[in-house]
Amino acid sequence: METKLPKGRETSQDHNGAGVSTEKLSRRKFLSYGIGGIATAIFAALAYPLAGYAVSPALRKQEEHWIAIGSIKDFKPGNPKKVDFSFRKHDGWTLVNQKSNVWVVAKGEGEFNIFSPKCTHLGCAYHWDDNQKKFMCPCHGGVFDITGKVLAGPPPRPLEKVSYRVQDGKLTVKGV
């Protein structure tokens, strides 16, 4: 900030700088730069760790959970099935029981489409309509076919697929 001095208090110039240089750093300027520099250093030294502290949870790696949801023989092609399960996960400093579910669509020969239970529009839970053979979302009329493709309504993307593994005839899915 620019400051105005009362007359007669302009410093040092009179002592030794007269006539040598017209652009001399006055004592006041020097001190205000010094204070500004120290204040900036303190601010930076505080701001960096505080910013890291505040955003730290967002930078964490998500935990991975694999949940066994049954034998592959439990699922028949053309007949989507909702599977409920729960698993233990960390929530901040607590350990909670997370309830979740997936839609399992068998494609035959040990191949599957496993869908996350949330509509890709705004995250509502959808269901399988066995008469129309479509996934229907009640919130805003999103409709998906058995492969997860959007048929009608506002959803911007096909249903989200969940990773799975098949081992010794057992189906395991990644919990979310």
Next chain:
Amino acid sequence: MVLRIYDWLDRRFDLRPAMEKILIHPVPSWVNWLYCFGGITFFLFVLQVITGIFLMLYYVPSPDHAYASVSFISHDIQFGYLVRGMHHWTASLIVVMVVVHMLRVFWHGAYKNPRELNWVAGVFLFLLMMGFGFTGYLLPWDQKAYWATSVGTNIAGSAPIIGSFILKVIRGGTDLGAVTLVRFFTIHVMVLPAITVVFLVAHFLMIRRQGISRPF
């Protein structure tokens, strides 16, 4: 850049006279480094406000969560140990700086007429700082916190006649528990800061109005 923004605001609000009145503040030539302890205390208080707000991002004042959330800050949050450490050490440092500031004022006799009221405001600020220390000590909800508060509240309870009533008011019941923790938290983060700001403003206005006293 900053200057240009300042100029832009100044053209609209004519800030310069006010800013000059506040910032261009002649200080007597005999003032030396001994006069900086009050300012240091204020700086540390501002630091406590900042680190305290950041600690509140994760801290939960409940017996179920207090200890775990503090440990979460220290061990799982990036720089959490640093933010908590700053709050912890600055708390002690404030008490030291308040005492040094008081000693200097006392030694120079700066509390005398006409500055008695500013001394009184300062004593209140000292008591408020002790209040911050006492209430903040319980919040980590570890053994030291619990037993220190147990002892501290029992001291208040030893007052004649009204002691047991005071004890119950401070603890929010006979036992030291969930209610005690929440009220200490509320006092620590809402009540004491609000009162402190009032006294700080009074303290600063008075010193500005009366000027720094000449020693002895």
